[in-house]
Amino acid sequence: MRSNIDAGPATIGNPIDSAPRLGSACQKGNRDAQFTSEALALEAESAKNAGAMGFMARVLVQTTLPHSIQNGPRYTRRNGTLTVSITDLSGAGLPYGSYPRLLLIWLTTEACRTKNRQLELGPSLSSFMAELGLMSTGGRWGTIPRLKDQMARLFSAAISATSTSGESTALHHHSGKNLLVADDFDLWWSPHSPDQTTLWRSTVTLSEALFQQVIDRPVPVDLRAVKLLKKSPMALDLYAWSTYRVSYLRRSTLIPWESMMLSLGTGYPETAQGKADFKRKFVQALRKVSTVYPALRASPNERGLLLQPSTTHIPRQSRFDKGGFSCRD
Incomplete structure (x- = not known):
């Protein structure tokens, strides 16, 4: 896995998405034991030394994408004074589930690594899916059509982030920023021959506004942890949110269930x-x-989640600022 900010393209994990589903209690126990074993192995080597440093844009850590398919062209979540709305601009539908989260982590990590808005997605569909930790499988419920659908949804979405303060005082402040996910994208892969390379490179160009958000104090994550959590949108959200939240937590805080549901309870x-x-x-x-x-x-x-001061999952460095990491250096 090579996703250190100074290394090669981000790779979220080994392709395991096509592993057969096992139903018995014994098999579930084996899977749980394997999960625990792989999780404990993370402690043996730092993410940086393992080449597994990844990044998430803060605006999509504080409030998150839908977990499941949504009706309508707009989706809104709130976290304290921050409100984030995601709008479908093309009619493709709103992005949801694990795939757009994996895509966003890859995009943010690559933008930090290359310091470039235009990102190459690889010479073939299967090679790019491997970087996301996905096997390339066809058919109605295969990974290929699901990824293509979520890419179309994500790259055609706009994000609006607004913040309100001072509502109970004489001075009321309302600010916001509107972000396109991508200015343009060109995908030249063959879904029927995912291993086939093409003469043209598939690229996505992040909008300037999102690019600046991405490289301005993104939240560092361990891509090995992302690999282990990738089948659960809730777990991916909670992992990124928790390491960001404790980065500036100074005392034990009880976060009511209602507040947790507002920020992470997508679709309930x-x-x-x-x-x-x-x-x-x-x-x-x-x-x-x-x-x-x-x-x-x-x-x-x-009553809610009791959160106590903790170390961030990626250890703090001098360049950290409230959970962020400077990609401008």
């Missing part, structure tokens, strides 16, 4: 059943995140 209805489902899924995701990130001191209770 505002009903008693919806809240119960969110809490159950959140606790499951927290177990996984705590396994790959054992320094995280977070525990759920009846």
Whole structure:
């Protein structure tokens, strides 16, 4: 895996997406044991030394993409005074699930590595999917059509981030920024021959506004942890959010379930059943995140998530600023 900021293109993990689904309790136990074993192995070598440094844009760590398919052209989440809306500009639909999250981590990491808005996605579809940790499989439910669909959704989306403060005072401040994900993209892959190389390179050019957001104090993550969590959008969100949140946490803080649901509870209805489902899924995701990130001191209770001062998953350096890492150096 080579995704150090000074190394080659970002690679999120080994291609394991086509592994057969195993149903028995024994097989599930084996998978859980393997997950734990691989998670513990992360502690033996730092992400930097392993060439596994990745990055996430802060604006999409504080509030997140949908977990599941959404109706309508717009999706909005809130985190404190920050409101993030994602709008479908092309009719392709809103991005959702793990794939656009893996794409965004790859894009941010590559932008930090190359310090360039135009990013090459590889000579073939299968090679790029390998960098995302995905096997290339066809068919209706294969990884190829799912990735193509999510790329079309993500690259045709716009992000609006607004912040409001001072609502209870005489001086009210409202600010915001509108970001296109991509100015343009050219994809020349053959879905029927994913290993085939082409004469033209597939590229995506990040918008200038998003590029500046990406390289301005992105949140560092361990791509080995991303690989282990990649099948769960909730776990991916919680992992990035928690290492960012503790980067500026100074005392124990109880975050109510209602607040957690506003920022990470994508797609859950505002009903008693919806809240119960969110809490159950959140606790499951927290177990996984705590396994790959054992320094995280977070525990759920009846009222919410008790978050205590913890070390960030990627150790702080002098260039860190509230969880960010300077990609301008």
